[in-house]
Amino acid sequence: MTILGFDGQVYCSHNYIYIAYSVINSDEPAPNLESATASSGTKILKISLAQKRLMPTAAAYVEGVVYNNLSISESESVFRIITTTKYLYMKETNGTQQIKSKSFKRVYCLDNDMNIIGTSEAFATNFNSTDMGFIGDAAYVHTYKKPSYIINVSNPYAPSAVTELDINNQKMYRYPCGNNHLLVITDDSNGSSKSIELSLFDVNSYNPVIYNYSWKSGEFIDKDATYDSYNVMIDEQYSIIAIPFSSNSYDNTTNIRTYKTQYKFFTFNNDTITPMEGEGFSFDYYNYKTKTVNIDGFLYFVTEHDIFSVSPEDFSIVSKTEY
Secondary structure (H helix, E strand, O other): OOOOOOOEEEEEOOOEEEEEEEEOOOOOOOOOOOOOEOOEEEEEEEEOOOOOEEEEEEEEEEEEEOOOOOHHEEEEEEEEEEEEEEEEHHHHHEEEEEEEEEEEEEEEEEOOOOOOOEEOOOOOOOOOOOEEEEEEOEEEEEEEOOOOOEOOOOOOOOOOOEEOOOOOOOOEEEEEEEEOOOEEEEEEEOOOEEEEEEEEEEEEOOOOOOOOEEEEOOOOOOHHHHHOOOOOEEEEOOEEEEEEEEEEEEOHHHHHEEEEEEEEEEEEEOOHHHHHHHHEEEOOOOOOOEEEEEOOOOOEOOOOOOOEEOOOOOOOEEEEEEE
C-alpha cells in the first residue's frame, strides 16, 4: 500500500495507518506571551486496514509539530505522540519591540476514537531536540547538550511527571535497547582517558545508571563510527552489542598509512554490560557505513566493501564476500 502526494509523517501498526501532518495556525506574533497560542499544530488521520481495505475511521488535532515518525506510537488502541509547541510573541527590549519565541515538548495520549485522554506536563523548554521516540511504555526526548527526558505513559490518562536524566556530553549517542532500556554510548576519545562509556538505563524504574563500563581503546581510538545507528548493532535475541572503533597508523619507513575498523562485542542483560572475551575482529580499512543484522543465528556485517558472516558463539568470521 502506498500513499502518494503526502508531506508529513506516517506510522503503521498492525491494524491502522496514522498520517500526521503539520498545519500553521498563525505566523503572526502575539502582543505578549500571555496571549500567545501555538503557531503550529498537527492533524492526524487514522485509517483502518481491516478487510484489506483503506478506511478512514477518525481524526484528531494536537498542538505542536512532530519531530519524526519515531515520535508516534500505538499501544493497546492508545495512540501516543510527542510534539514541540512554539509560541511567537512580542517583547520590548531596550525600548524596542522584538519578536520572541518560546517552545516546549509535550506527550499526548489519544483513545481509539482519537480523543485526547491524557497530556504530560510541558518540558524541555527552549531546548533543541536531537532524538525522540518510544521504548515500550516510556517516551524519551534527547536534547542538544541538555538533559534527556523520560515520560512514563503506561497510564494514558495520567502520563507521569517528567524524569530528567543528567547524561550530557557533546559526543553522546543513544539507542533504544529492547523494550525497557536505553543504551547510551559516551565517546571520550578526545579526552585523556581515550575511552568510551556504555550506560544502560531502565526507563520503567528510572534507575539512572544500571551499569557503566569503560573500555580503554588503546590503539583503536574511537572516532565517529558510533554516531550512526547503522554502525552499532544491538541484538536483543542474543543480548549482544557490537561497537566499531576506528584508527589509523603511519609507517615512517614505508610511508604507508594503514586504516582499520575493529568491532568490539559486549553482552547485556537487565543489570550488567560485560565485554566478550577475545579481540573481536578487524577490517583493514575504515567503515563509515556498516549495517549489522541477525539472520538465522548468524550475524552479518555489510560494509562498504565486503559482507561478513560472523558466528554469534565466538564472533569468528565464518565467511567473507567482496563486492
